Amino acid sequence: MSSPDLKPQYNSNTKFADVMGVDEAKQELEEVVEYLKDPKKFTALGGKLPKGVLLVGPPGTGKTMLARAIAGEAGVPFFYTSGSEFEEVFVGVGARRVRDLFTAAKKHAPCIIFIDEIDAIGEVLDKALVRPGRFDRHVVVPNPDVEGRRQILEGAFKAVPKDLDVDLQVIARGTPGFSGADLTNLINVAALHAAKLGSKAVTMRSLEYARDRIIMGAERKSAVISERSRRSVGRVKGGVM
Numbered sequence: 485m486s487s488p489d490l491k492p493q494y495n496s497n498t499k500f501a502d503v504m505g506v507d508e509a510k511q512e513l514e515e516v517v518e519y520l521k522d523p524k525k526f527t528a529l530g531g532k533l534p535k536g537v538l539l540v541g542p543p544g545t546g547k548t549m550l551a552r553a554i555a556g557e558a559g560v561p562f563f564y565t566s567g568s569e570f571e572e573v574f575v576g577v578g579a580r581r582v583r584d585l586f587t588a589a590k591k592h593a594p595c596i597i598f599i600d601e602i603d604a605i606g607e608v609l610d611k612a613l614v615r616p617g618r619f620d621r622h623v624v625v626p627n628p629d630v631e632g633r634r635q636i637l638e639g640a641f642k643a644v645p646k647d648l649d650v651d652l653q654v655i656a657r658g659t660p661g662f663s664g665a666d667l668t669n670l671i672n673v674a675a676l677h678a679a680k681l682g683s684k685a686v687t688m689r690s691l692e693y694a695r696d697r698i699i700m701g702a703e704r705k706s707a708v709i710s711e712r713s714r715r716s717v718g719r720v721k722g723g724v725m
């Protein structure tokens with residue numbers, strides 16, 4: 485019966501500045517960083533700090549990045565785990581793993597336990613983890629609006645040469661419903677396309693090609709939504725404790 489990896493990671497180098505287009509979520513989480521840096525300052529008058537923060541939102545919006553940024557900015561250890569690690573055939577094993585994790589985390593407190601894909605956890609554990617008081621804050625991480633999309637595209641272009649004809653405002657307007665992960669993928673597809681055409685930089689033509697390809701692929705995929713993903717729609721995605 486092997487335990488999940490119970491060693492924390494140190495020195496997360498993700499920063500809030502890397503996560504774009506989710507300013508309200510960032511503001512709330514910056515407060516959490518303040519708490520982690522100097523807990524005594526906040527509890528001086530008897531107030532209790534939040535124990536758990538649940539990041540809720542569609543796939544690819546930056547929830548994992550934000551959790552890493554909290555650890556990076558606060559300089560605290562980060563336990564990464566995934567809901568599927570607790571999903572067990574034998575009743576009791578998953579619950580035991582949850583306990584082991586919290587015991588290990590207590591030794592390193594203050595720290596962050598990040599449970600990715602918490603929606604993979606079965607009903608019983610889900611209730612135990614999300615029961616009132618465990619996650620006393622809920623932070624919504626939505627898909628970016630048009631300005632957020634422009635910023636994410638701009639950020640992704642830091643590592644990729646951009647042709648003079650490129651207008652990211654136009655691409656941002658043409659990609660409603662795209663997540664941060666979709667936009668990062670868009671730049672990657674465009675960079676491959678431009679290189680294949682022998683361009684020295686990514687052009688508007690390649691960006692539009694990439695956008696259309698991703699939109700058409702998404703349409704094909706959404707035609708065959710599996711039973712599992714249908715059931716998980718609207719469920720929670722990631723938690724920081």
Ligand SMILES: Nc1ncnc2c1ncn2[C@@H]1O[C@H](COP(=O)(O)OP(=O)(O)OP(=O)(O)O)[C@@H](O)[C@H]1O
Nearest residue numbers: 503504542543544545546547548549664665668721
């Ligand atoms: N808001 C954002 N700003 C910049 N990049 C982003 C943003 N959101 C997503 N990305 C890009 O997409 C990748 C995936 O993001 P991340 O894993 O944080 O999403 P997530 O919300 O945790 O997704 P999931 O729900 O699937 O776990 C990041 O590594 C980054 O390249």
Ligand SMILES: [Mg+2]
Nearest residue numbers: 547548600722
């Ligand atoms: Mg994630």
